[in-house]
Amino acid sequence: MLSIENLHVSVGDKPILKGLSLQIKAGEVHAIMGPNGAGKSTLSHVLSGKSGYTVTSGTVTYQGNNLLDLEPDERAREGVFLAFQYPVEIPGVSNIYLMKAALNAIRKHKGLAEVDAMDFLTLVKDKVKLLEMDESFLYRSVNEGFSGGEKKRNEILQAAILEPSLCILDETDSGLDIDALKVVAAGVDSLRAADRSFLMITHYQRLLDYIKPDIVHVLADGRIVKLGGPELALELEAKGYHWVEEQVA
Amino acid sequence: MSAEQIISQYPAEYKKIADALPGQSIAWLALLRQDSVQQFSAHGFPSLREEEWRYTNVSAIEKKLFSPASSSEIGAIEIDSLNQYLIQDAWSVVLVDGHFSASLSKLDGIPEIVTVMSMSAALEQCADLLEKYFSQSVDSKEHGFVAFNTAWFSDGLFIHVPAKQVLAKPIQILHVVTQAGFMANTRDIIALEESAEVTVVETFVGCDEAYCSAAIMEVSLAQNADLTLYKLQMEGEKAYHFGGIYVKQDRDSRFTHHNFAFGGLLARNDIHTDLGQASECDLNGLYLGVKRQHIDNHTRINHLQPHAISHELYKGVLNQRAKGVFQGRVLVAEQAQKTDSMMNNRNLLLSDDAEADTKPQLEIYADDVKCAHGVTVGQLDEQSIFYLQSRCVDKQTARNMLTFAFANEMVEKIKLPELHDMVLAQLLQRFPQAGIQQDWL
Numbered sequence: 001m002l003s004i005e006n007l008h009v010s011v012g013d014k015p016i017l018k019g020l021s022l023q024i025k026a027g028e029v030h031a032i033m034g035p036n037g038a039g040k041s042t043l044s045h046v047l048s049g050k051s052g053y054t055v056t057s058g059t060v061t062y063q064g065n066n067l068l069d070l071e072p073d074e075r076a077r078e079g080v081f082l083a084f085q086y087p088v089e090i091p092g093v094s095n096i097y098l099m100k101a102a103l104n105a106i107r108k109h110k111g112l113a114e115v116d117a118m119d120f121l122t123l124v125k126d127k128v129k130l131l132e133m134d135e136s137f138l139y140r141s142v143n144e145g146f147s148g149g150e151k152k153r154n155e156i157l158q159a160a161i162l163e164p165s166l167c168i169l170d171e172t173d174s175g176l177d178i179d180a181l182k183v184v185a186a187g188v189d190s191l192r193a194a195d196r197s198f199l200m201i202t203h204y205q206r207l208l209d210y211i212k213p214d215i216v217h218v219l220a221d222g223r224i225v226k227l228g229g230p231e232l233a234l235e236l237e238a239k240g241y242h243w244v245e246e247q248v249a
Numbered sequence: 250m251s252a253e254q255i256i257s258q259y260p261a262e263y264k265k266i267a268d269a270l271p272g273q274s275i276a277w278l279a280l281l282r283q284d285s286v287q288q289f290s291a292h293g294f295p296s297l298r299e300e301e302w303r304y305t306n307v308s309a310i311e312k313k314l315f316s317p318a319s320s321s322e323i324g325a326i327e328i329d330s331l332n333q334y335l336i337q338d339a340w341s342v343v344l345v346d347g348h349f350s351a352s353l354s355k356l357d358g359i360p361e362i363v364t365v366m367s368m369s370a371a372l373e374q375c376a377d378l379l380e381k382y383f384s385q386s387v388d389s390k391e392h393g394f395v396a397f398n399t400a401w402f403s404d405g406l407f408i409h410v411p412a413k414q415v416l417a418k419p420i421q422i423l424h425v426v427t428q429a430g431f432m433a434n435t436r437d438i439i440a441l442e443e444s445a446e447v448t449v450v451e452t453f454v455g456c457d458e459a460y461c462s463a464a465i466m467e468v469s470l471a472q473n474a475d476l477t478l479y480k481l482q483m484e485g486e487k488a489y490h491f492g493g494i495y496v497k498q499d500r501d502s503r504f505t506h507h508n509f510a511f512g513g514l515l516a517r518n519d520i521h522t523d524l525g526q527a528s529e530c531d532l533n534g535l536y537l538g539v540k541r542q543h544i545d546n547h548t549r550i551n552h553l554q555p556h557a558i559s560h561e562l563y564k565g566v567l568n569q570r571a572k573g574v575f576q577g578r579v580l581v582a583e584q585a586q587k588t589d590s591m592m593n594n595r596n597l598l599l600s601d602d603a604e605a606d607t608k609p610q611l612e613i614y615a616d617d618v619k620c621a622h623g624v625t626v627g628q629l630d631e632q633s634i635f636y637l638q639s640r641c642v643d644k645q646t647a648r649n650m651l652t653f654a655f656a657n658e659m660v661e662k663i664k665l666p667e668l669h670d671m672v673l674a675q676l677l678q679r680f681p682q683a684g685i686q687q688d689w690l
């Protein structure tokens with residue numbers, strides 16, 4: 001699904017990622033953990049195509065193609081979905097419209113006809129229930145006036161409708177209380193499928209209590225410094241990131 | 250010929266029509282016109298040296314002589330060609346080249362005690378009533394256009410609504426200029442007695458050639474009266490537009506203004522209101538500039554008595570080489586305690602050559618007030634563009650969507666469905682980019 005080889009990324013003159021490598025197979029759930037400033041968000045931004053980052057060397061191959069060649073919207077149409085750490089408010093553009101436009105763009109890209117309006121409504125309402133959201137959120141402007149938790153639910157709602165192949169969750173657990181975390185986690189869990197991979201970026205282990213990863217990577221100083229199963233997350237929680245950093249040094 | 254020579258030609262040119270101007274036999278008006286002629290002859294049109302005009306150079310109209318159309322010269326117009334601008338569910342008054350057209354207007358069914366008639370008819374039939382309002386909200390010393398307008402207005406509209414009357418339908422005033430080189434110079438008066446309520450729509454359109462449209466409106470709102478006024482300015486692209494709306498608000502009255510400035514090569518609006526005790530004004534504006542358009546909106550809110558509320562939001566979208574000007578002045582007099590005032594101006598620049606000059610001015614002489622103002626001039630937010638892109642929307646469409654959403658906030662405030670759709674259509678038409686879709690909303 002996704003293969004990152006020796007990726008080096010700078011912001012301005014400052015190197016952030018310094019030789020990161022990562023392989024994700026279809027259907028796998030990977031977690032990337034690491035201390036603040038390790039480069040976690042940079043990784044999610046580079047994968048989704050945000051400007052302001054320079055790839056100085058390395059490759060990112062997604063479904064056999066060079067992902068870095070594509071514009072952000074092309075990546076999205078190819079099935080890469082980023083759930084934002086800080087979802088952006090778009091006043092004046094309705095939430096349901098954006099979801100429909102995005103879904104139709106993907107369908108067009110696949111050579112399919114536009115989604116039927118009634119079918120779409122049924123689909124959306126179904127997913128809204130899953131995420132325990134009020135239907136009124138559909139008709140409000142994208143994220144405008146949503147609370148932190150509502151914004152995160154809305155991100156997962158979009159993922160549920162767009163059915164991406166690669167779902168990148170950037171600190172999806174941050175700012176959520178325990179009840180909201182359970183709902184969001186259940187939403188993510190329901191999306192797990194044999195042809196869908198997840199890259200969960202998180203600072204804390206608690207999200208992983210609800211969504212069990214296949215592989216946990218520890219990112220420190222721009223590189224993957226440790227790799228393990230779900231137990232690694234628990235170990236990190238107990239011993240702190242300092243423990244890994246010491247091991248590397 | 251130099252600009253000064255042309256300026257001196259204006260009085261000469263307009264002297265030719267003096268005899269035909271309405272109300273010449275009315276002593277108070279004749280005197281007022283005379284004073285205004287003198288005022289204009291001495292000072293001319295406003296210059297950049299005047300603080301209130303420093304961003305807007307009107308010298309172009311001094312380089313060319315715009316002539317008045319006599320009532321016999323006005324262009325022939327079929328009502329069919331105007332239907333696209335007319336709200337069907339409204340009473341309408343059509344002014345062609347500055348003259349009232351009875352055949353194009355539709356006033357049947359207005360309650361008898363309500364007066365809606367052309368200014369020329371009002372001067373014949375109810376000059377005494379008019380005198381109570383004429384030149385009361387603004388006088389000829391305000392600036393050159395007011396003097397010019399008072400001296401030579403050819404017609405206009407008079408609306409008088411007696412106490413407690415609430416009109417069931419809006420009244421629309423459609424200004425049309427049909428020929429190159431014409432100047433339409435009109436005067437409107439709207440007077441609402443105690444607790445009266447009405448909605449008025451002003452629409453300005455014209456031909457593709459250079460012409461000038463100058464419209465001064467005076468509004469008088471008695472206690473608890475309520476006026477909602479929409480202005481839809483979609484003059485031809487070579488036109489000069491000068492509009493002034495001067496409002497006097499008695500206690501507890503409400504004035505809501507929606508100002509859509511879309512057309513004209515050079516367009517200037519002055520909106521002034523004097524707020525009485527516990528009165529409210531809500532000023533909304535949207536200006537869209539393309540090519541070399543220059544659009545200036547100048548508002549002045551005078552809090553003269555305690556407990557009044559003023560809210561103002563003006564938004565501008567400027568593309569290509571267009572220039573937008575916003576000057577917003579709020580004055581809070583010493584006795585106007587408990588004033589609540591909020592003023593905002595937001596500008597979106599879509600090109601490197603577009604320009605926005607914005608100048609909020611607060612003068613506060615009272616000590617127990619709540620006054621806020623905010624101004625922004627910026628480009629589309631990169632974070633928002635990226636967010637939309639990450640949701641499959643291509644970059645250009647994302648830009649269009651955000652621009653459209655920014656402007657549409659002001660369109661959404663329109664409470665008349667027909668007018669809403671008309672303005673929305675204008676908004677869509679004035680964004681040349683492909684792929685703008687109504688269902689984004």
